[in-house]
Amino acid sequence: MGPRLLVCISSAGASVALWRGRLVQARRYELGEEGEAAFAQLLATVRDLPVVFMVDSVDEDYRFETLPHTLGRDRQELLGRKLKQLYRNTPFVSARLQERERDNRRDDRFLFMAVTDLDIIEPWVSAVIAQGLPIVGLFALPTVTPAAIAALKLRVPDLLVVSRHVSGLRQTFIKDGRFRFSRLTPLRGLPEDNLDLAFATEITNTRLYLNALQAATADSAVDVVLLDQDDSLRGLQARLLQNPGILRPQRVSRAQLRALLKITPEALDATPDALHLQLLGMATPAENLAPAELLEGFRVHRAGRALYAAAGIIATVGVLWFAIDINRVRNLEEETASAAQQTRRYEDLYAELTRSFPASPVSAATLRQTVDAFERLRTQAGTPEALYAVLGDALANHPAVSLRALSWRHGAFTDAAGIASKGLAPGAVGPLHQGGHLQAEIQPFSGDYRSAVNEIRGFADTLRAHPRVQEVKLLKLPLDDSSRQSLTGSTSAQAEAQVGAAFELALMLKDAEGGR
Amino acid sequence: MTRLNLRLLLIPLSALAAAVVLALAAVLYADNLVGAAEERLATQTRQLSQSRQRHANAGLEKDILQRFRETYDALGRIGFVGPEQRLNWVDGLREVNREARLFGIDYQIGQQETYPGAASLGVAELPMRQSIMRVRMPLLHEGDLMSFFRLLATRGDGVFTLNACDLRRAERTPANGIEPTLLAECELAWITVAEPEPGAK
Numbered sequence: 130m131g132p133r134l135l136v137c138i139s140s141a142g143a144s145v146a147l148w149r150g151r152l153v154q155a156r157r158y159e160l161g162e163e164g165e166a167a168f169a170q171l172l173a174t175v176r177d178l179p180v181v182f183m184v185d186s187v188d189e190d191y192r193f194e195t196l197p198h199t200l201g202r203d204r205q206e207l208l209g210r211k212l213k214q215l216y217r218n219t220p221f222v223s224a225r226l227q228e229r230e231r232d233n234r235r236d237d238r239f240l241f242m243a244v245t246d247l248d249i250i251e252p253w254v255s256a257v258i259a260q261g262l263p264i265v266g267l268f269a270l271p272t273v274t275p276a277a278i279a280a281l282k283l284r285v286p287d288l289l290v291v292s293r294h295v296s297g298l299r300q301t302f303i304k305d306g307r308f309r310f311s312r313l314t315p316l317r318g319l320p321e322d323n324l325d326l327a328f329a330t331e332i333t334n335t336r337l338y339l340n341a342l343q344a345a346t347a348d349s350a351v352d353v354v355l356l357d358q359d360d361s362l363r364g365l366q367a368r369l370l371q372n373p374g375i376l377r378p379q380r381v382s383r384a385q386l387r388a389l390l391k392i393t394p395e396a397l398d399a400t401p402d403a404l405h406l407q408l409l410g411m412a413t414p415a416e417n418l419a420p421a422e423l424l425e426g427f428r429v430h431r432a433g434r435a436l437y438a439a440a441g442i443i444a445t446v447g448v449l450w451f452a453i454d455i456n457r458v459r460n461l462e463e464e465t466a467s468a469a470q471q472t473r474r475y476e477d478l479y480a481e482l483t484r485s486f487p488a489s490p491v492s493a494a495t496l497r498q499t500v501d502a503f504e505r506l507r508t509q510a511g512t513p514e515a516l517y518a519v520l521g522d523a524l525a526n527h528p529a530v531s532l533r534a535l536s537w538r539h540g541a542f543t544d545a546a547g548i549a550s551k552g553l554a555p556g557a558v559g560p561l562h563q564g565g566h567l568q569a570e571i572q573p574f575s576g577d578y579r580s581a582v583n584e585i586r587g588f589a590d591t592l593r594a595h596p597r598v599q600e601v602k603l604l605k606l607p608l609d610d611s612s613r614q615s616l617t618g619s620t621s622a623q624a625e626a627q628v629g630a631a632f633e634l635a636l637m638l639k640d641a642e643g644g645r
Numbered sequence: 646m647t648r649l650n651l652r653l654l655l656i657p658l659s660a661l662a663a664a665v666v667l668a669l670a671a672v673l674y675a676d677n678l679v680g681a682a683e684e685r686l687a688t689q690t691r692q693l694s695q696s697r698q699r700h701a702n703a704g705l706e707k708d709i710l711q712r713f714r715e716t717y718d719a720l721g722r723i724g725f726v727g728p729e730q731r732l733n734w735v736d737g738l739r740e741v742n743r744e745a746r747l748f749g750i751d752y753q754i755g756q757q758e759t760y761p762g763a764a765s766l767g768v769a770e771l772p773m774r775q776s777i778m779r780v781r782m783p784l785l786h787e788g789d790l791m792s793f794f795r796l797l798a799t800r801g802d803g804v805f806t807l808n809a810c811d812l813r814r815a816e817r818t819p820a821n822g823i824e825p826t827l828l829a830e831c832e833l834a835w836i837t838v839a840e841p842e843p844g845a846k
Contacts, residue, residue: 429653429654432654432657433653433654433656433657434657436654436657436658436660436661437657437660437661439661439664440657440660440661440663440664440665441664443661443664443665443668444664444667444668446668447664447667447668447669447671447672448668448671450668450671450672450675451671451672451674451675453675454672454675454676454678454679455675455678457679457682458675458678458679458682461679461682461683461685461686462682462685464686465682465685465686465689468686468689468690468692468693469689469692469693471693471696471697472689472692472693472696475693475696475697475699475700476696478700479696479699479700479703482700482703482707483703483706485707486706486707486710487707487710487711487714489710489714489717490840490841491717491840491841492706493705493706493707493709493710493713494706494709495771495841496709496710496713496714496717497709497713498768498770498771499717499720499725499726499768499771499838500713500716500717500720501766501767501768502763502766502768502771502773502838503716503720503725503804505766505767505768506766506804506806506836509766509806510806510807511806511807512791512794512807513790513791513807513810513812514791517787517791532814533813533814534811534812534813534814535811535812535813536809536810536811536812537809537810537811537812538808538809539806539807539808539809540808540809541765560765561762561765
């Protein structure tokens, strides 16, 4: 728990202490204008400090109620209705589930509590609200008592904790470590000359009340712990020891309280509420009596703290990330510098070696590439001679075929059809091939298309059979008898002589051994 | 949460926003620094590898220089290495036309351009250039075409490859003397390798 301002309100005034892991600057303010003004002055000096209220009043109420088992919103509504029904005149109420019944219905057993004396609360709470300080909650004083059990090693099932306050004698019954009820006996009306006897009588009465509540059996001994912060209850302990059958008293002295709870002597001297302020600082009870609207400021305060915490975490992560990256950059720079040094060393060694090299206008690699490029160009170079030789052989066997035009190509062709479709500048990317595009006709032509086509096909077959030819493709015949297109013509001898028996074909040569 | 409460949270929210922005900026800036440093290291490592390789291959390099230098110089003399020798090409055409007793050659030389076949020759990094020349000439016989190219190649005015040749019958015109029977149109690529600028290697 972070720093907080703890305020214990009673009918006599308010005890205030700053909590920083222990009580600091504890002081008392009397009820009245003077005390309230001094309290307001104190509040003006603290900024954004959460305030926790604790009320020690005789006008308090604790009661157990059994309600049908519910959960969630149903339970909230049920408890809200019940609290309104029980405590109409105070907003400082609380309900807390204690246990479930053991019968078949398994009903819920709730502890309802309230502080009904608004007059003693209002001035102090208003002063805090006026300063805009966040309010953590408002608790009944006895609800902080269970915090003492562990610290004082009081682990017994039935425990009656007795302490003396400004407003009177407080008896708080704790069963199995949980708060059950509390009684405040005002000092007013008690015989001042024999308070021990009066207190002992009150404690005996409470023991009997426990029987009535069935909180303890009549013949069992109840442990009574006297939290004696001013060592004023020695006589009471002696009184109680005279009746050992039903009560088992033990006293925790001021020195023990200081040692076990680590309360400063200054705090104990400053206010009789120091013990319970210490317990309030050690653990915030669950039974918060403050209405929701009073806690709004603390919710905002908590949200603000959470945002600050998130900002802090993000900033820390950012800084760490940055630091790790910067460290990595430094390592990389060192590696780079080392590599640069090695590079320089190799370059120096290389420069030393190259002094004995023959002079050259270009690097050895370029020199070699240039010579290689020339050799490969020479190897790959093509001329039309091969095509002319192939055609010469074929035409010798087909004297009726008469050439009109011949195109030779050397380029990156993939097939014979590609040769015919290329212009004069074939693309030079990819393997180079040679080929030709032939335009010719059958002469003489008498109009006999069947013979002419047969002659052309024979010519193409002759070319195909040539060892240098890879592919021959007939591109155009004198008469296209394909069923896929229309066919027009004339059978007159004059017309046939004019049309002639022209045809086109393309051929691709095989790559020659050792070159193309 | 009321407006007043939101106002109270304004400072923590601003702090959170500032933390997010600053952290993000710091992270991005630092990541950029790391990226740049990694890149510098990669570059330096590559350079180191190259230097190491070059040092290891120094003997081989010397051997290459000794073996190929003479050939390289010869390629320079025949116009393969260095700037184009267009005047020599044109002179060559004129000389070959005379020697082969042709009927005249029409020529057209295009702009120099990058030679696209360098990669297929396995020398993609070599700065090879080409100038396309188109020649048109009447011929008596197709054999004259090959004689023309052989003569042109042996002159050593440059290095060229033949891309295409079209032959077609010439239109006959009434004349008494020797008359060309064919018309040839060919495309040549004059290929050169650019020499590096003086001082660059």
